[in-house]
Amino acid sequence: MRDLITVLHLTWFEAMRRRILGAALLCGGAFLVLFGIGIHFIVREMHGDNAALLERRMVLNFITLAGMYAVNFLTVMSAVLLPVDTLSGEIESGVSQTLASKPIRRSSILLGKWLAYLTVVLGYLTLMGGGVALVSRLVAGFSLPGLGVGLPLMILEATILTSLSIAGGTRLSTVTNGVMAFGLYGLAFIGGWVEQVGAWSDNEAARHVGVAASLLIPSESMWQLAASQMQPALMREMHFSPFSPASVPSPAMVAWAAGYAVVLVLVAVRSYERRAL
Amino acid sequence: MTGPAIETQSLRRRFGDKLAVADLSLTVDPGEVFGFLGPNGAGKTTSLKMLLGLIAPTSGSGRLMGVPIGERRARERVGFLPEHFRFQDWLTGRELLQFHGRLFGMSGTALEQRIEALLARVDLLDAAHQRVSTYSKGMTQRVGLAQALLHSPRLVFLDEPTSGLDPIGRRLVRDIIRELKADGVTVFLNSHLLSEVEQTCDRVVFVKQGRIVREMRLGSEAHGLELELRLGAVSEEAAIALAAMGSGAREEQGRWRLRLEGEAQVADVVRMLVARGVAVYGVRSSLPTLEQLFLEVLGDEVRPG
Numbered sequence: 001m002r003d004l005i006t007v008l009h010l011t012w013f014e015a016m017r018r019r020i021l022g023a024a025l026l027c028g029g030a031f032l033v034l035f036g037i038g039i040h041f042i043v044r045e046m047h048g049d050n051a052a053l054l055e056r057r058m059v060l061n062f063i064t065l066a067g068m069y070a071v072n073f074l075t076v077m078s079a080v081l082l083p084v085d086t087l088s089g090e091i092e093s094g095v096s097q098t099l100a101s102k103p104i105r106r107s108s109i110l111l112g113k114w115l116a117y118l119t120v121v122l123g124y125l126t127l128m129g130g131g132v133a134l135v136s137r138l139v140a141g142f143s144l145p146g147l148g149v150g151l152p153l154m155i156l157e158a159t160i161l162t163s164l165s166i167a168g169g170t171r172l173s174t175v176t177n178g179v180m181a182f183g184l185y186g187l188a189f190i191g192g193w194v195e196q197v198g199a200w201s202d203n204e205a206a207r208h209v210g211v212a213a214s215l216l217i218p219s220e221s222m223w224q225l226a227a228s229q230m231q232p233a234l235m236r237e238m239h240f241s242p243f244s245p246a247s248v249p250s251p252a253m254v255a256w257a258a259g260y261a262v263v264l265v266l267v268a269v270r271s272y273e274r275r276a277l
Numbered sequence: 278m279t280g281p282a283i284e285t286q287s288l289r290r291r292f293g294d295k296l297a298v299a300d301l302s303l304t305v306d307p308g309e310v311f312g313f314l315g316p317n318g319a320g321k322t323t324s325l326k327m328l329l330g331l332i333a334p335t336s337g338s339g340r341l342m343g344v345p346i347g348e349r350r351a352r353e354r355v356g357f358l359p360e361h362f363r364f365q366d367w368l369t370g371r372e373l374l375q376f377h378g379r380l381f382g383m384s385g386t387a388l389e390q391r392i393e394a395l396l397a398r399v400d401l402l403d404a405a406h407q408r409v410s411t412y413s414k415g416m417t418q419r420v421g422l423a424q425a426l427l428h429s430p431r432l433v434f435l436d437e438p439t440s441g442l443d444p445i446g447r448r449l450v451r452d453i454i455r456e457l458k459a460d461g462v463t464v465f466l467n468s469h470l471l472s473e474v475e476q477t478c479d480r481v482v483f484v485k486q487g488r489i490v491r492e493m494r495l496g497s498e499a500h501g502l503e504l505e506l507r508l509g510a511v512s513e514e515a516a517i518a519l520a521a522m523g524s525g526a527r528e529e530q531g532r533w534r535l536r537l538e539g540e541a542q543v544a545d546v547v548r549m550l551v552a553r554g555v556a557v558y559g560v561r562s563s564l565p566t567l568e569q570l571f572l573e574v575l576g577d578e579v580r581p582g
Contacts, residue, residue: 006379010365017367094363098424101329101359102380103352276292277331 003104007112011086015120020082024120028128031074035067036135043140060142061231065243067132068144068230072154072223075125079161080181083117087169087272088177096277110272114166114265121158129154146229153226156254157219159261161185164217167268170275187213188220196224199247200239207247214249218257221249282307282432282463283328285339285346290323290332290487297323298487301337307431310454310464312474312481312495314567316575320487321467322360325436328465329357341432356430360437360467362421366410370401370420373409374427381428388427395423400449414441422450432463439473451477471567481567483574491574495567502540503565506533509556518553522546536565 015021042063046056087110090096099109129151133144144150164184168177191213198206214221227243228236236244283305290298298320305311315321326332328339330347344351364373371392378388396402399419409417418441425433435454439447447470454477457464468474474481475495483491493500504523511519511533520526522542523535537543543562550557565573 002382003380006376010376014365014367094359094361095365097326097329097331097359098357098362098364098377098421099380100331101352101355101357102377103349103355103382104380105349274333276333277326 001108003102003108004112004115007109008116011113011116012120015082015116021120024078024124025127028074028124028131031070031128032131032135035070035132036139039063039067039136039139057142057232058235060136060140061144061235062241062243064132064136064142064144065227065230065241067136068129068150068154069223069227069243071125071128071132072157072226074128075121075154075158076161076185076219078124079121079158080165080178080185082121083113083162083165084169084178084181085174086113086117087166088172088174089169091169091275091277092173100277106273107269110166110170110269111265114163114268117166118159118162121162122155125154125158126151144230145232150226150230153222153229153254156257156261157222157226160217160219160222160257160264163261163264163268167264167271170268170271184217185219188217191216192220192224196246199245210247214253215256218253218260221253222257225249225254280343281305281340282309282342283311283339283465285328286337288324288327288334288337288339290320290327291335296487298327298334300488301327301484303482303489305463305465307463308458308461309480310458310466310478312478313465313467313484314471314474314481314571315484319484321484322436324484324487325434325465325467329355329434354428354431356425356428356433358418358421358425358433358435358438360440362417364409364421364424366412367408369406369408370396370412370416371405373420374424377424378427383428391427391429392423395426398453399423415443415446418442419446419449422453426453426457430462432465433457434465434467436467437469438466439468439470447473471571475567483571485575493570500565500570501536501538502543502562503569504535504537504543504546505559505561505563506546506550506557507531507559508533508550509558511550511555512553515550515553515555518549519546522549537562 039060042059046059087096090099100106133147136142136144161181165177165181168180172180191210194206195210195214198204198210224245225248228245228248231244235241238244239246281304283303285301285303288298288301301324313321313324323332327334328341328346330352333347339346341351341355368376374392374395375388378384378392383391396405399422401416401419401423404412404416409420412420418438422438425435438450442450451473454464454466466474466478478495480492480494482489519533519535522545523537526533526535537546540562543560547557547560
């Protein structure tokens with residue numbers, strides 16, 4: 001455990017020293033300011049139009065969900081890119097030989113790095129997701145429903161992608177790992193849309209294709225479930241926005257996603273332990 | 278410590294179709310400075326990695342100070358300087374040593390004092406606050422050497438430790454190896470610089486295609502004497518008699534050279550030449566250099582790497 005904590009500290013220190021955290025916070029802050037300005041003008045226009053309360057709430061829900069979608073996208077990028085070369089880069093450069101020849105378990109190296117990047121990504125997601133909800137509340141007086149369920153689902157999505165990137169790094173080169181992780185994410189993304197179109201048009205085959213893609217990599221289905229939770233039932237039923245899925249992933253998919261993340265980490269540990277360095 | 282510092286039996290490693298190490302069986306005694314020599318591609322680095330648990334052997338077994346290789350305990354008293362020491366270069370030299378010290382289970386004042394002493398020993402005190410990214414190759418190698426010695430190991434693996442060092446840096450490494458030997462530390466040295474090996478090692482093995490082909494103790498006459506003669510005209514009869522007294526007799530640039538079994542033969546050679554009327558202008562005997570032995574042992578199969 002001591003070794004794991006040492007690697008965890010080093011990885012955090014690296015994120016700070018290389019200004020990764022600073023850059024993320026700066027860009028995140030700029031995003032929230034822009035989002036706040038945007039929602040401010042939308043609210044002002046709706047006041048001028050004397051929009052009905054229900055219409056106002058639905059528009060604000062849509063805008064806030066759009067903000068959460070952007071946060072989700074930025075988190076996906078961070079979850080894949082931040083750890084993409086942490087193992088493959090060290091293996092290629094020979095740094096891992098110096099580390100692994102110490103009297104420590106390789107699992108401590110891997111889990112220390114995984115935990116460090118996961119906490120950075122989740123911290124970023126929480127700050128940004130919470131920030132979007134807070135800005136919406138402060139500027140427009142709108143409270144995003146279902147945030148307590150939606151945010152953990154987004155966290156699960158980020159956990160899957162961070163673990164995928166770490167696991168890939170134990171065997172693949174940095175570029176291949178990045179291509180692979182984004183390729184799988186793209187597959188899940190398209191699969192999710194195929195499932196929605198299938199559900200909307202009653203096309204069972206298309207739905208099954210989408211479900212299969214979600215089983216293969218359940219990241220996107222977690223966002224769809226999160227988005228459906230972060231809107232009122234009426235808006236969801238009316239399919240008011242692109243964030244109102246026609247086919248809502250089941251709770252079983254959440255269990256699958258959680259198990260998927262655990263298995264990814266176990267596979268990563270085993271793969272790194274057996275790898276020739 | 279009782280028993281060998283390093284002991285391996287038939288270690289073998291295959292990468293797909295390629296056999297990197299065929300059959301490595303060796304024993305290194307405690308306190309010995311041991312040279313592991315061979316041409317490029319002889320399986321030296323793979324052997325070293327197997328000993329350090331970085332690569333699992335395909336078959337065979339080995340122990341470091343009595344503990345099976347691959348086990349975490351086997352690395353507890355082991356220091357390692359890789360051939361191309363690389364580390365997170367955004368750390369300063371001192372931070373790098375602090376991090377490595379913690380991985381060895383060190384902390385607090387003991388760690389700080391040890392870091393201070395080692396920075397002074399490798400002449401990096403002035404540069405301790407600089408990031409490793411600003412270090413020259415020699416400085417990086419020296420901080421790498423310091424990290425290998427942080428926990429006062431009983432066995433140190435040095436893979437090309439003088440790589441990238443200037444003559445002063447090379448002398449520093451030689452001195453450190455001698456200090457380690459004086460402290461009873463076992464040193465396993467892998468180097469292409471045979472003159473360095475010659476100056477520091479007690480014993481060497483030559484490795485070819487992952488097999489030890491020759492083992493020899495350095496600094497003794499066990500491998501004969503190299504005799505160099507400056508002679509007048511040498512008759513055919515005298516040349517034949519000279520060749521018969523040793524091995525590898527040859528004339529190079531007006532000087533005759535041959536390998537004798539020992540010093541006692543030198544006088545016999547001179548007597549024989551004088552008796553055959555050959556003028557002897559100069560005689561010089563020396564132990565064969567490691568480079569000569571290397572080329573003799575590994576022979577024609579050695580190709581430039």
